[in-house]
Amino acid sequence: MPKVLISDKMDPKAAQIFRERGVEVDEITGKTPEELMAIIGEYDGLAIRSSTKVTKAILDHATNLKVVGRAGIGVDNVDIPAASAKGVVVMNTPFGNSITTAEHAIALMFALARQLPEADASTQAGKWEKNRFMGVELTSKTLGLIGAGNIGSIVADRARGLKMKVVAFDPFLTPERAVEMGVEKVTLDELLARADFITLHTPLTDSTRNILSAEAIAKTKKGVRIINCARGGLVDEVALKAALDSGQVGGAALDVFVEEPAKASPLFNTPNFISTPHLGASTTEAQVNVAIQVAEQMADFLVSGGVTNALNMPSLSAEEAPKLKPYMQLAEKLGSLVGQLTTGAIPRLSVHSEGAAAELNQKPLVSATLAGFLRTQTDTVNMVNAPLLARDRGIEVREVRTEREGDYHTLVRVSVKTADGERSVAGTLFGDQAPRLVELFGIKIEADLAGPMLYVVNEDAPGFIGRLGTALGEEGVNIGTFHLGRRQAGGEAVLLLSVDEPVSADLLAKLKALPGVKTAMGLAF
Numbered sequence: 057m058p059k060v061l062i063s064d065k066m067d068p069k070a071a072q073i074f075r076e077r078g079v080e081v082d083e084i085t086g087k088t089p090e091e092l093m094a095i096i097g098e099y100d101g102l103a104i105r106s107s108t109k110v111t112k113a114i115l116d117h118a119t120n121l122k123v124v125g126r127a128g129i130g131v132d133n134v135d136i137p138a139a140s141a142k143g144v145v146v147m148n149t150p151f152g153n154s155i156t157t158a159e160h161a162i163a164l165m166f167a168l169a170r171q172l173p174e175a176d177a178s179t180q181a182g183k184w185e186k187n188r189f190m191g192v193e194l195t196s197k198t199l200g201l202i203g204a205g206n207i208g209s210i211v212a213d214r215a216r217g218l219k220m221k222v223v224a225f226d227p228f229l230t231p232e233r234a235v236e237m238g239v240e241k242v243t244l245d246e247l248l249a250r251a252d253f254i255t256l257h258t259p260l261t262d263s264t265r266n267i268l269s270a271e272a273i274a275k276t277k278k279g280v281r282i283i284n285c286a287r288g289g290l291v292d293e294v295a296l297k298a299a300l301d302s303g304q305v306g307g308a309a310l311d312v313f314v315e316e317p318a319k320a321s322p323l324f325n326t327p328n329f330i331s332t333p334h335l336g337a338s339t340t341e342a343q344v345n346v347a348i349q350v351a352e353q354m355a356d357f358l359v360s361g362g363v364t365n366a367l368n369m370p371s372l373s374a375e376e377a378p379k380l381k382p383y384m385q386l387a388e389k390l391g392s393l394v395g396q397l398t399t400g401a402i403p404r405l406s407v408h409s410e411g412a413a414a415e416l417n418q419k420p421l422v423s424a425t426l427a428g429f430l431r432t433q434t435d436t437v438n439m440v441n442a443p444l445l446a447r448d449r450g451i452e453v454r455e456v457r458t459e460r461e462g463d464y465h466t467l468v469r470v471s472v473k474t475a476d477g478e479r480s481v482a483g484t485l486f487g488d489q490a491p492r493l494v495e496l497f498g499i500k501i502e503a504d505l506a507g508p509m510l511y512v513v514n515e516d517a518p519g520f521i522g523r524l525g526t527a528l529g530e531e532g533v534n535i536g537t538f539h540l541g542r543r544q545a546g547g548e549a550v551l552l553l554s555v556d557e558p559v560s561a562d563l564l565a566k567l568k569a570l571p572g573v574k575t576a577m578g579l580a581f
């Protein structure tokens with residue numbers, strides 16, 4: 057039974073779903089990195105929010121880990137390259153808390169417009185400072201949206217409902233989508249010059265870090281109000297403090313900080329500054345949503361191989377998974393066969409699907425082929441890291457589909473470009489389930505690729521099979537299955553035999569010495 061650790065506070069629905077889906081679950085929150093390292097080896101899955109930092113050091117101790125599930129959106133607390141290199145799938149729940157976070161941004165915008173926290177503190181201190189708190193209306197004001205993705209677009213929708221004009225800076229926003237959202241797509245400088253309020257909704261990347269820098273803030277309208285419910289580091293906190301002090305910025309609300317938990321900050325106690333402790337996603341509704349989603353996604357993956365919302369692997373629905381599974385086994389076996397029969401670097405590998413195979417999601421098939429191919433070079437490869445390893449090895453990967461059926465109703469062909477030219481193997485599924493090789497380097501041959509096997513290329517001549525059988529018999533090697541193919545009578549012939557034990561180097565040397573033998577190799581599947 058797979059075992060999952062929930063290491064951050066999560067709605068109890070997550071644990072309930074894991075149990076219902078046959079996944080054992082422990083909820084242990086608040087561990088130090090060292091404590092987590094000591095226990096992580098027991099788990100197949102790790103469910104987190106933003107507190108647990110899934111570093112390379114943690115992953116190095118995670119000997120059984122197959123999946124990290126983020127109940128939320130941001131995965132900057134997960135070392136994704138390190139997870140991919142280890143073959144660990146990383147998934148998030150990209151939509152479960154978007155509305156809630158957008159609402160928090162709107163709430164902070166209102167709080168800034170009317171100085172609600174300061175007015176509240178003053179009133180409860182018995183001061184009744186009615187004349188001190190003069191606010192501004194939102195109606196007709198311009199909201200500058202930096203990042204117009206899931207959350208940004210919900211914020212835009214709510215702001216338009218408040219009769220604000222919305223201008224958006226997002227290099228990936230298409231003009232059509234901007235029209236659909238009812239926003240004006242602008243440059244960053246235009247946004248800075250025009251916005252009365254600026255709200256940030258991008259991930260933290262090299263291009264967004266300090267997007268509101270001292271220089272950018274200097275270009276804003278005097279008295280602009282800034283809201284950040286996305287990620288600490290988008291706004292330069294030192295520059296923001298100076299701009300609040302000078303009055304260039306009329307108010308700022310941060311839900312997120314460069315360093316979290318933010319226990320001390322030069323911004324604290326600055327007039328017109330509001331902060332919340334990373335509460336963007338903290339509503340009952342959002343937490344139930346993300347807990348259910350992450351547990352279902354992780355259970356799908358651990359129980360049936362379905363992949364949803366993975367950041368380092370192609371998606372594969374739980375419904376698709378059973379249909380694709382035999383194809384992935386076929387693709388992996390064909391990749392492995394080519395890998396075992398090819399020496400030296402290859403610049404290109406192609407996966408060509410024909411007939412029924414062409415109708416399937418090709419990404420998992422390609423990943424499985426690459427995993428099979430590369431396993432002959434490294435035993436740490438799996439479907440998650442195979443495309444990365446292939447890229448690192450300079451292998452160009454091609455994917456071809458032909459929906460028309462050929463000799464078989466479904467066929468997967470794996471070809472590699474080698475120094476000697478293009479070489480390919482092809483296989484089909486018998487009864488839609490059983491992988492079967494049907495062609496090897498241009499020779500028709502039908503074989504199961506399973507267990508230890510012997511591969512022999514010889515000149516087709518009478519008496520050869522008898523000699524080969526005798527040589528194997530003399531060494532006590534039992535033949536399970538025997539498959540034969542040839543280019544033409546008297547031409548090159550191929551033998552694939554399944555054997556009960558791997559063929560020894562001595563026996564291979566003897567076989568190579570038999571008259572007519574061109575190649576003899578042991579294979580393993």
Ligand SMILES: NC(=O)c1ccc[n+]([C@@H]2O[C@H](COP(=O)([O-])OP(=O)(O)OC[C@H]3O[C@@H](n4cnc5c(N)ncnc54)[C@H](O)[C@@H]3O)[C@@H](O)[C@H]2O)c1
Nearest residue numbers: 130203204205206207226228257258259263285286336337
């Ligand atoms: N405070 C919280 O609790 C909380 C909750 C949920 C999400 N978040 C954070 O909010 C952010 C946005 O989430 P989302 O779901 O909308 O993400 P999203 O991926 O749907 O949208 C991000 C948008 O940013 C845009 N973008 C990327 N680089 C940009 C750049 N250089 N300049 C301008 N735009 C750029 C992208 O094109 C995209 O449209 C994420 O950082 C997420 O982690 C915070």
Ligand SMILES: O=C(O)[C@H](O)COP(=O)(O)O
Nearest residue numbers: 105106107128129130337
């Ligand atoms: O990216 C997110 O989903 C938010 O930052 C929420 O973080 P949390 O799960 O720690 O509240």
